[in-house]
Structures are given as C-alpha cells and as structure tokens.
Amino acid sequence: MSDNSKTDLIKDIRSLLKYQKSLGIDSYPRTEGLQRFLEKREQPSAPSPPSRKYTRLVQVKAAIETREKHVFDPGLAKKATLADVRQELGDCTRCNLHKGRTNIVFGQGSEQAKLMVIGPAPSAEDDHGSAPFLGASGDLLTKMLAAIGLSREDVYLTSLVKCFPAGGQPPKEEEIRTCLPFLFRQIEIICPTVICAMGKQPAQTLLHSKESLFRLRGRFYDFNSFCSTELAEKMLIIPTLHPTFLLDNEEMKKASWQDLQMIQKKI
Numbered sequence: 001m002s003d004n005s006k007t008d009l010i011k012d013i014r015s016l017l018k019y020q021k022s023l024g025i026d027s028y029p030r031t032e033g034l035q036r037f038l039e040k041r042e043q044p045s046a047p048s049p050p051s052r053k054y055t056r057l058v059q060v061k062a063a064i065e066t067r068e069k070h071v072f073d074p075g076l077a078k079k080a081t082l083a084d085v086r087q088e089l090g091d092c093t094r095c096n097l098h099k100g101r102t103n104i105v106f107g108q109g110s111e112q113a114k115l116m117v118i119g120p121a122p123s124a125e126d127d128h129g130s131a132p133f134l135g136a137s138g139d140l141l142t143k144m145l146a147a148i149g150l151s152r153e154d155v156y157l158t159s160l161v162k163c164f165p166a167g168g169q170p171p172k173e174e175e176i177r178t179c180l181p182f183l184f185r186q187i188e189i190i191c192p193t194v195i196c197a198m199g200k201q202p203a204q205t206l207l208h209s210k211e212s213l214f215r216l217r218g219r220f221y222d223f224n225s226f227c228s229t230e231l232a233e234k235m236l237i238i239p240t241l242h243p244t245f246l247l248d249n250e251e252m253k254k255a256s257w258q259d260l261q262m263i264q265k266k267i
C-alpha cells in the first residue's frame, strides 16, 4: 500500500470512529476477526549468523578460488584445533572422490609439528588403514624421517585431498580445489616451520607453479608466495620426491637425501 493510500485509510477510520462516538458507540465486541487483527504479527526470525569457524572455511575457499593470497588468521588459528577442522569436514561428499573411498584420511601426527609432509592423495592402503603414508612408500618415508632424527609422531602427515582416488589415479584439479580449504586450515592451525610437498601435485599446487618437480625441488620457497601475513611468512615450503617414486627410482634417493638434509638444518 502506498503512503498516500495509508493516510487516506487512516483519515476514513478516524471520521468513522468520530461518527460512531457521536451515536454513543464507544466500544466494540472483541470478535475473532478483531482479535486476529490486533494480534502482533510474528516477524520471521532472522537466520542465525554462521559460526566463525564456518565463515573462516568460506573465506579460505574463496581465497583459493580467486587465487588471491590466502590470508591467514593467527587469532583463529590459535583458537581452532585440528579436531574442529575434522568436524567441519564431516562425512564429506563435496567432490566425486567420496564415491571411491572407504575412509577419509584426514591426517596424522603432532598438532605442534615443525614439519608438515603433504602428499597428493591417500593410497589404497591409506584408505583401508585410515592413516596417511602407509604401505611400502610409508615405510620408506618413516626411514627417511628417521634419517633426520624424526619419527612419524614428530611430524604431521596429510595430503592435498583426503579421499583415495579410485584406481590410484592422481586427483583432478577440481577435486584438489574442493578439498584444499581443509588442508589450508590444517596448515593454519599447525603453522609448521617447514612444509614438505612430496610429489609433483603438492609442489605445483602449493607453489602455484606449472614447473616440473625436478626444477622445483632442492630449495626452499616462502610460503607467503601463496599467503600473506606475518604468520605465513614464517613458513617455508620445500618440494621433494615422493617415496613411491623413490621405490621405483632408487638412483634418485641421493637427491631426496639432499632435500631432507636441508629440512633437518631448518628445523
């Protein structure tokens, strides 16, 4: 109703009431219709604001999608835990990889780890065992870590995607993009000194690069090429060869050892 129509209606009601008063009518029976008219209409309740943790996940996802620098939030990182992120992930069906998995392989290790190891995706063994880096390549990784004085419990192990890609295929770019916000939340909470990107996909994804792993490996990069803020600037990323590749290419173990020694010095 327009403002003019409302004013006219009020004027009409006023003159009607005046007229009825002049006839001695000064009250009305409280009929059902009048009761309904007088009842306060229920206002639709405002949707409750999303929780801060959820908002954070959306921010991280947006930053990844727009390829903007990921803005770390040290305040939130301190408050949230890996258990919170696991809860946010839930029984995830956000990408097609959920169809082929038996278990979500979220990650394993210390929340205070100085070294975070990121592989491309869980293997079939990881999928069945619900933990990252199991099987023969996991055994080799355990030996590699031991060689620099670390156990699996000292570090945090995870992957770009948390579900086993059926047939052991590398995860697709879209699947990585969908799962990446959860990895970034893990990084944000752990805030390691060094992130070791094991294999081509983790290296290229985390460095926004199309260069081959052989060109990328063997040096540290500031993680702030992806992130801004003081917190992210403290983190370094080093790409290296994946243990599965080393099992088939023993001659490359020397190169891998050089990378490991660089990590040992840094942490």
Ligand code: SF4
Binding pocket: 089, 092, 093, 094, 095, 096, 097, 098, 104, 161, 162, 163, 175, 178, 179
């Ligand atoms: Fe969800 Fe990640 Fe699994 Fe895709 S890979 S279904 S995004 S947990």
